[in-house]
Amino acid sequence: MWFKNAVTRFPQAWFKVCNVKSVCCRNYSVISSVLEKPNIGDDTEVKGWVRNLRVMKGVVFADVSDGSCAQRLQVVIPKDLKTDALTYGSSVHVSGILSKTPKGQVELVANKVKVLGECVVLDGYPFNPRTVHPPEYMRQFLHLRSRTNYISAILRVRNSVTRHIHDYFAAHNYIHINTPILTSNDCEGAGEVFKVQPDSSATVKAMMQEGKDTDSAYFGSKTFLSVSGQLHLEAVCRGMGNVYTLGPTFRAENSRSRLHLSEFYMLEAEAAFCDSLDQLQELIEGLLKHVLVQTRNSNEADLFIIDKANASPPVWIDKKFITLSYDEARNILEKKHLDVTEEGINKEQELALVEYCNGTPVFVVRWPKNLKSFYMKECADDNSKVEALDLLTPITGEVVGGSLREDDYEKLKQKLPSEALNWYLELRKFGNIPTGGFGLGLERLLQVVCSVNNIKDTLPFPRWPHNCDM
Amino acid sequence: MWFKNAVTRFPQAWFKVCNVKSVCCRNYSVISSVLEKPNIGDDTEVKGWVRNLRVMKGVVFADVSDGSCAQRLQVVIPKDLKTDALTYGSSVHVSGILSKTPKGQVELVANKVKVLGECVVLDGYPFNPRTVHPPEYMRQFLHLRSRTNYISAILRVRNSVTRHIHDYFAAHNYIHINTPILTSNDCEGAGEVFKVQPDSSATVKAMMQEGKDTDSAYFGSKTFLSVSGQLHLEAVCRGMGNVYTLGPTFRAENSRSRLHLSEFYMLEAEAAFCDSLDQLQELIEGLLKHVLVQTRNSNEADLFIIDKANASPPVWIDKKFITLSYDEARNILEKKHLDVTEEGINKEQELALVEYCNGTPVFVVRWPKNLKSFYMKECADDNSKVEALDLLTPITGEVVGGSLREDDYEKLKQKLPSEALNWYLELRKFGNIPTGGFGLGLERLLQVVCSVNNIKDTLPFPRWPHNCDM
Structure with missing residues (x-):
């Protein structure tokens, strides 16, 4: 290939310059590493926070966490090293010898303890040791709540889930x-x-253009926060093939339910050359199972902290997801006296369908056209229906929505809601391909993976109506 | 450990349920895989776009790309399979036998060619074959420009750079x-x-609260787009240790330079227990070298498409970055008759400093307090200076800004610009730790890594004053 000439021009030496595994910016050990590969007998230094303190005869046991993992390191402190400042919540720098208890537990026998920052609970610190605070209570202290076991465990899982999602799409050749x-x-x-x-x-005034209003001053057109990256993804999909995005999305709705946020993360994928819902369903089912399995692997202890019920995997882990047509779903619900109105399937009905499927996630496919968006492809055998899917799961109901996209230029032109979307129509004009895609709410996925009831606890700083503190 | 009990409750079987490597949602081969491990002699199907077409006697050569890599697959098409619809820009589904040319190049000898979508260039398609379009021209067609070699190569590099950043921080125990x-x-x-x-x-009216104006109706307080996640990161850092974020950030400035965007991605990291700039500098220098080396490894052909000069790595790849104090930098600039005003070092001066260092990136440290933010820590030996750093590189000048944070409760209280930030002050009250951190503009880093002059070409849909199309 022509570009292969380039290879010889790259000296190989500088590939070795940078070793990502080298420990930089640190003169102490991270607790996750200490526990993973304990070098018993070694001089060891850790820095972290005292999450629990037990005073015994002659000795104090401190459980120290540095946030790197769910596990704490037990530090054994001779009484003469215990100062008044060493309390629950204080930050410490401990030096000592790494040891093992008779029961095989790793512990650090301290020979030096320095308190870096005191924590006087009576001075207004909202959390107490050995206390399980309700999530609603912790939500009042967004700036401090990542210090709790519950929220820090969820945020570590969120970090891992994000990672597993990127791994999955990289393995499937998505950009x-x-x-x-x-x-x-x-x-x-x-x-x-x-x-x-x-x-x-002043900026608005300086940037005003003739014939435009203040809303359009800065950008030259009225500008909004994105509710979906799908249309933009479709543009790139027609240049680069399989693509996905994982980023913030916004809704200005006045909804305060346990399932809604004003700002949330959405994963959206667009599959190039996709011409059947089956292919999308396979991609989505594979994603959910990958994330669940990998997360149980990577964050076992975190999941157990979040909810002890997470000790067992959900019933659906090794089951094939179920598929129902919209009409089948409606019939099932009618038999349960849950009649579907013309507004479609509501939350109660979504959860009833999952229950009907014994807790296995269920795809509802082939939706009435009037319930779905303009860009969805009509079913070839029934033009009152579109090739759309919702995936319903326990806890949240709908967690994914997707469809095949209308790829016929003339049909799409008829349905286009605004001339402002002519660019979207034009994507079909040159070298067009069939595509399909879906959107998945990251926070709802986290609710499913972690068994978290309220979506506001799945991200560090939730925003919802009348709540945008900090 | 207590949580170890959980292990035995997890059946091992379901760890094997999901195999991420399985090819799903696809009944054809991805070109990057075909070229990486060519199975010569196999029946092979690919789908993609015709990027170039050469008609010879009896046979047509089509270069087909599917976006998965910079390389195209040469498809050999017998003339009787060539239809009028098979043109530059059309999308195709090709079946054939994978072969090798006498020179060893992989090619697909077609026995079936189906045109999926035609491309009539004269019907308004803005790009021509074998033509290098200037970036300014391509920017007029944001919805189509990812079909060009230049932009698709940059977007593949962007995908990889993002990946390498996450790898680097994962390896350094950052969440x-x-x-x-x-x-x-x-x-x-x-x-x-x-x-x-x-x-x-209607929403604003319905959500108004007594004593609040329309700006505060929805959230209960006036709400803005984030200019930095640093203060929020500092909150989580004091609960979970090392943390970072990579996400969108916004500036409502009327700046149209080749280095500014209204919406851009910023990487921000906060290092727990960090008490010297040296530690931060080591982390930043390691990051830049890691990203550069890994990207040259993962996206060699893309870099060469973007700029042939990328065939050689930059001079600084195996050099230690230089450190200058602000005062030293000012003296150097004065000798070059580039006097620094009280507004600090400007863009021309930044680039002059990099030139003075023979193109090696340079940290400028210990800045005058009045030029930097309230949260920066004063230098212990000079309270007119703060422990701040900027990193300057070729092409962009400043690409990173960072500092140690003021960790003294009383000192920070004096400097706090608003009562609305009392939550930030309170972070120092309970179990406080020293921290330091930095912000890096992802698009500027891409300019440096790829040698791209204008920042607007480093992301798919740039937004700048009077420009927010689509």
Whole structure:
């Protein structure tokens, strides 16, 4: 190949310059590493927070956490090293010898303890040792709640789930694309939008153009926060093949349920050359199982902290997901006296369908056209239906929505809701391909993976109506 | 450990249920895989776009790309399979036998060619074969430009760079945190902000609270797009140790330079227990070298497409970065008759300093307090200076800014710009630790790694003043 000439011009030496495994920016050990490969007998230094303290005769046991893992390191402190400042919640720098208890537990026998920062609980610290605080209580202290076992465990799982998602898509040859947050599209029908403009009225004034209003001053068009990156992904998919995005998305709805946020992360994927829902379903089912299995592997102890019920995997881990047509789903619900209105299947009905399937996730496919978006492809054998799917799971109900996209230029032209989307239509004009894709709410997936009831506890700083502290 | 009990409760069988490597959602081969491990003689199907077409006697050569890599697959098409629809830009489904040319090049000898989507260039397709279009021209067609070699190569590199960044921080025990995009903080001093409110006036009206204005209707406080996740990261750092974030950030400035965007991605890291700039510098230098080396490894052909000069690595790849104090930097610039004003070092001066260092990146440290933010720690030996750093590189000048954070409760209280940041102050009250951190502009890093002059070409959908198409 022509570019192969380039190979010989790269000296090999500098590939070795940088060794990512080298420990930099640190003169102490991370607790996850200490516990994973304990060098018993070694001089060891750790830094972290005292999460629990037990005073015995002649000796104090401190459980120290540095956030790197769910596990704490037990530190044995001779009484003469115990100062008043060494309390629950304080930050410490401990030096000592790594040892093993008779029962085989790794512990650090301290010969030096320095308190870096005191923690006087009576001075207003909202958390107490050996206390399980309700999630609603912790939510009042967003700036401090990552210090609790519950929230730190969830945030470590979130980090891993994100990682496993990227691994899955990399293994399937998908390229990650950052779709924009700011957009001049407001007509995708995915929900109410936030509008954006400079806070400075001087900036707005200076940037005004003739014939435009203040909303359009900065960008030249009215600008919103994205409700979906799908249309942008479709553009890149027609240049680069399989693509996906994982990023923040926004809804300006006045919804305060345990399943809604004003700002949330959405995973969206667009599969190139995709011409059947089966292919999408296979991709989605594989993703959910991959994330669940890998996370149970990587964050076992965290999952157990979040909910002891997580000790057992969900019933669906080794079952094939179920598929129902919309009409089948409606019939099942009618037999349960849950009649579906013309607004479609509601949350109660979603969860009833999952229960009907004994807790196995269920794809509902072939939806009535009027319930779904303009860009979805009509079913070839029934033009009142579209090739759309929702995936329903325990805890959250809908967690994924997807479809094949209308790839016929003339049909799409008829359905286009606004001239502002002519760019989207034009994607079909040149070298068009069939595509399909889906969107998955990351926080809802975390609710499913971790068994978390309220979506507001699956991210560090939740935003919902009348709540945007910090 | 107590949690170890959980292990025995997990059946091992379901760890094998999901095999991420299985090819799903696809009944054809991806070109990157075909070229990496060619099974010569096998029946092979590919789908992609015709990027080049050469008609010879009796046979047509089509270079087909599917976006999975920079390389194209040469497809040999007998003339009787060539239809009028098979043109530059068309999408095709090709079946054939994988072969090797006498020179050893992999090619697909077609026995079936189906055109999926035609491309009539004269019908308004803006790109031509065998033509290098200037970046400014391509920017007029954001919805189509990922079909060009130049932009698709950059987007593949962007995908890899993001990946390498996450790998680096995972290897250094950093946890990825999604800091919020919506925030009620407006006083971090990082630049002008965008404000956010629901577009629907009905929603605003319905959510109004007594004593609050329309700007505060939805969230209960005036809400902005984040200019930095640092303060939020610092909160989580004091619960979980080393943390970082990579996400969108916004500036409502009227700046149209080749180095500025209204929406860009920022990598921010906060190092727990960090008490010297040296540690931060080591972390940053290691990061840049890791990203550069790994990307040259993973995306060699893409880099060569973007700029042939990328065939050689930059001069600094195996050099130690240089460190200058702000005062030293100012003296150097004065000798070059580039006097520094009280506003600090400007872009021209940044680039002059890099030139002075023969193109090696240079840390400028110990900045005058009045040029930097309130949260930076004063130098112990000079309270007119703060423990801050900027990293300057070729092409972009500043690409990283960082500092040690003021960790003294009383000193920070004196400097706090607003009561709204009392939560930030309170982080220092309980179990406080020394921390330091930095922010790196992802798009500027891409300019450096790829040798791209204009930042607007480093992301798929750039937003800048008077430009928010799509």
